[in-house]
Amino acid sequence: VEAGEVEQFVAAYAEAALVTAVRPQLEAFVRHALASMAVGKAFDLLSAHDLELLLCGSPDLGKFEELQRSCKYTNGFTAESPTVCFFWEVVHAMPEATKRKLLLFCTGCDRVPILGLKALEFVVARSSAETDHLPTANTCVNQLNLPAYDSLAMTRERLFAALEHHSGFGFA
DSSP, X not given: OOGGGHHHHHHHHXXXXXXXXXXXXXXXXXXXXXXXXXXXXXXXXXXXXHHHHHHHOBSSOOOHHHHHHHOEEETTOOTTOHHHHHHHHHHHHSOHHHHHHHHHHHHSOSSBOTTOGGGSOOEEEEOSSOTTSOOEEEGGGTEEEXXXXXXXXXXXXXXXXXXXXXXXXXXX
């Protein structure tokens, strides 16, 4: 390989190793996966975009007011609890990127279900942790566990810290 052809060689090698070499296995995997899904004839009507929406959710963030209206509360929280009111005030003031982090923190996915946020079955639960603790989440059940913070500032500070420093699966 000549010095001027190194970039072209690397690109061709990467294409051969990462695409061409595994194409038969990847195609077999996709065929098997599609055959395993009992989707019926309607599947043939889906475009690639439709399939992506079904599998991954919508990239459109939607309105968090829908999420608030459909939210359930447990462990002593109600929609009128001060901490819950602080939480929603903080959420509605968040920029889109932070709202996506909140979704990822609480659900394990930063995308919205195809039917919108109202279909998320989101739960805000009162945590027994002291107020110096950060919120946690149970991603399998779309549940945010909030200590009973007693101010808007504390709720904002702790929630943002949890979102910025979480390591996955709702732990900060």
